[in-house]
Amino acid sequence: MxxxxxxxxxxxxxxxxxxxxxxxxxxxxxxxxxxxxxxxxxxxxxxxxxxxxxxxxxxxxxxxxxxxxxxxxxxxxxxxxxxxxxxxxxxxxxxxxxxxxxxxxxxxxxxxxxxxxxxxxxxxxxxxxxxxxxxxxxxxxxxxxxxxxxxxxxxxxxxxxxxxQLATMLERERIARDLHDIMGHSLSSISLKAELAEKLIANNQTEQARQQLTELNSIARDSLSQIRQTVSGYKHKGLAACVTQLCQTLRDKGLSVNLFGEIPKLDPELETQLILSLTELCSNIVRHSKGTHCELHFEQTSTELRIVISDDGCPNQIEQGNGLTGINERLAKFKGALTWSLDPDCQFTISLPTQG
Incomplete structure (x- = not known):
């Protein structure tokens, strides 16, 4: 009392x-x-x-x-x-x-x-x-x-x-998941840039190495900014800007990237969750894919929004870890779901009902 x-x-x-x-x-x-x-x-x-x-x-x-x-x-x-x-x-x-x-x-x-x-x-x-x-x-x-x-x-x-107490626990899990998704993607990019810069320095390509280090510094600053934005309310520059940045990250990995369809304007809360979900999926490609080509498709009908990310890495199997589980938990709030297949390419599909 x-x-x-x-x-x-x-x-x-x-x-x-x-x-x-x-x-x-x-x-x-x-x-x-x-x-x-x-x-x-x-x-x-x-x-x-x-x-x-x-x-x-x-x-x-x-x-x-x-x-x-x-x-x-x-x-x-x-x-x-x-x-x-x-x-x-x-x-x-x-x-x-x-x-x-x-x-x-x-x-x-x-x-x-x-x-x-x-x-x-x-x-x-x-x-x-x-x-x-x-x-x-x-x-x-x-x-x-x-x-x-x-x-x-x-x-x-x-x-x-x-x-x-349950709401507090769920909020803590959500924050931990969001930070994991953001930092997983960012740290993968930093690791990639650092590895590339090391190889360029070893080959005496100092100018190219300097460029990679500059980009590495930019990624680190962006990561810090993203964390601050996430903690303060998940502010972001929008889905279109995020998709552009993710495509560039995949290209830095060495993949050719094609973007199809029109990126829709969505409710800010849904857009935030999509950004974090796409960041996690692209981060998985950067970390695990051995492919050379990646495609992002945005398809919207009167009843459904579908976002498809595919690459030709073709792993033997996909294990559902914390990242994929977290994506499904995010999408469930909006009655959406994440599915995947390995035929013919490694393909992840986000499905969401069209907002009224």
Whole structure:
């Protein structure tokens, strides 16, 4: 329970004590001696202590303050019949802390105690017992209802906490996946440029090596910029600019690249996920493909958008790792999917329903 919620509950606990007003009625309507009035008022001190003791107790030890309140009620009854008010507080806590079956038997026992007190003190009528039994039963059941309310509230808070925790975990996984996709592509390009520069230097081709190092520096800067943009909200230059950059990266790998179709304008959130998905697929080609030619096809109909990436590397099989799984998870949010085949070329197809 939060600090503000606890403060609210404590204030309500004091408000409930207004019911002790019924305990004070006999002092004003009957002829009580001064010492009886003083003793009646003094009994409120330990009772209120027991009340807050019960209010903050657990089910395991709640019986202690409840029995203490009943004891105070029994002892003060010969002096002040307003003690019925004290018994009703005990009835409330019985209903609040214990299962319905236990609570009912306990409330019956408490009503029986009132009957025994009525007989022992020779009250000349049974109104005290009847009125007291009705109050104890009604307020006891109110305690049961209050327990159900608190249990429901606790379940809601627990459910909300679990949902929030799950959302946090999913968000962390999404961020980790996005960073993996971006950095996997970028580091592959950096490795490629560095390897090429090393070979050029070895062959005394310093001018070409300098050009590769310049491009390497540019890639590193772009990677840093992409990470910052991803963390700050996945800002990007657009799908068209990204596809152009990916095509250049594939050409740097040594593949010839052909781009077919018109790159569509999409919702920014979907476009972001497509950029990250295409980056991952192209990164896989850079890392694993032994082909010499790559094609990107954009095909859009009235019902479907298809993006096909193919290369002639033709691996023996495709293993679905974190990267491909991550792509499918991204696309699933938009009712899309990633499929692949190895005949005749290695081909990956992203399928998405056309946005309305």
């Amino acid at each position: 939060t600090e503000s919620a606890q403060s609210k509950e404590d204030k309500l606990a004091w408000v409930y004590l207004v019911n002790l007003g019924f305990y004070l009625i006999p002092i004003f309507v009957t002829k009580m001696l001064p010492w009886e009035i003083a003793l009646s008022l003094a009994a409120l001190i330990p009772f209120i202590y027991c009340y807050f003791w019960a209010y903050r107790s657990s089910t395991a030890n709640a019986y202690q303050p409840i029995l203490a309140m009943i004891t105070i009620g029994v002892l003060i009854t010969p002096i002040n019949t307003g003690s019925l008010s004290l018994f009703t507080f005990a009835g409330f806590f019985i209903g609040f802390f214990y299962p319905l079956r236990t609570a009912i038997f306990s409330l019956i026992a408490l009503i029986t105690l009132l009957s025994l007190l009525n007989a022992a003190l020779n009250f000349d009528h049974y109104y005290w017992v009847i009125y007291g039994a009705g109050l104890i039963a009604g307020i006891g059941l109110f305690g049961v209802a209050e327990r159900k309310r608190v249990e429901h509230k606790c379940k809601e808070k627990k459910s909300q906490a679990e949902i929030q």
